[in-house]
Amino acid sequence: MQRANLSSVSEFVLVGLSDAPQLRLLLFVLVLTIYLATMAGNITLLVAVSTDTHLHNPMYFFLGNLSLLDILCPTITVPKMLGALLFGNKVISFTGCLIQLFSFIDVVGTEIFLLAVMAYDRYVAICHPLQYLNIMSIRLCALLAIGTWLVGFFNSILHTSLVFTLLFCDSNQVEQYYCDIPPVLGLSCSPTRSRELVTLVVAGVLGSAAFVLTLGSYFYIFLAILAMSSSQSRHKAFSTCGSHLTVVCLFYGTTICTYVRPSSTYSPHRDRIVSMLYGILTPLLNPLIYSLRNREVKCALRRAISRV
Numbered sequence: 001m002q003r004a005n006l007s008s009v010s011e012f013v014l015v016g017l018s019d020a021p022q023l024r025l026l027l028f029v030l031v032l033t034i035y036l037a038t039m040a041g042n043i044t045l046l047v048a049v050s051t052d053t054h055l056h057n058p059m060y061f062f063l064g065n066l067s068l069l070d071i072l073c074p075t076i077t078v079p080k081m082l083g084a085l086l087f088g089n090k091v092i093s094f095t096g097c098l099i100q101l102f103s104f105i106d107v108v109g110t111e112i113f114l115l116a117v118m119a120y121d122r123y124v125a126i127c128h129p130l131q132y133l134n135i136m137s138i139r140l141c142a143l144l145a146i147g148t149w150l151v152g153f154f155n156s157i158l159h160t161s162l163v164f165t166l167l168f169c170d171s172n173q174v175e176q177y178y179c180d181i182p183p184v185l186g187l188s189c190s191p192t193r194s195r196e197l198v199t200l201v202v203a204g205v206l207g208s209a210a211f212v213l214t215l216g217s218y219f220y221i222f223l224a225i226l227a228m229s230s231s232q233s234r235h236k237a238f239s240t241c242g243s244h245l246t247v248v249c250l251f252y253g254t255t256i257c258t259y260v261r262p263s264s265t266y267s268p269h270r271d272r273i274v275s276m277l278y279g280i281l282t283p284l285l286n287p288l289i290y291s292l293r294n295r296e297v298k299c300a301l302r303r304a305i306s307r308v
Helices: 021-051 058-087 094-127 129-135 138-164 181-185 193-226 231-259 268-293 295-307
Strands: 011-014 091-093
Touching (some): 011 058, 011 094, 021 058, 231 268, 268 295
């Protein structure tokens, strides 16, 4: 990080969602409401999964990890955005920007691989139901969960070091409401082509690996479902996988549009909207999707609420 210390830029200015005073207050109320609903939904789901013995199995263990990530993801970006909307303070320090970018990429990378692991879990449950508990043992589940968090961590270290070892000379206006790779990379006065190439290759390889694992798991799941003779069994299998498949489509689609593409296609206005989909709205929708489509989760939530 020695080269970063040579940069003349000591702080960055985050471009907010709107500079119009009449819209800022409306956006503040809207974003705050979404954030509080996201926290309430994911914390409730996390508590239900942790305390209800009916949900102590691999599927809900990974769902608990997903809820934790969905708590962290908006918490990294939304409080700063709320401060900018309410007080107009859009300045973030160089170190603060580095930490925010590192934390956000860490959480996003971890969630990409966690969704792939959850797809594999559903594959084992539907294609090998009699061996499910033997294959998805406590040890394997713990190793898979730890592995996803470690991959996200080291992936984030790589991307953060690629960005913040560059020189930043004059421009410090980040065309985003938080520090992210494309807009921060575009501010550097150093040659960035090699860094962009490495970022694109790493994001492409890791993202493709997770996507292929997810796609392969669902390919075999659908074959197994079509081979079922009972319509009731098919409906139950589709119901089990439907929630996860919905979340996968929402999250993978938006993150691929942001990170797995050349920087020449970067569009500040479009990327702000896309990043809100996976950074703010998806964490809100995840607990709703899993709660509304899963009878066991609904029953666990009712038991948790009745205890309270």
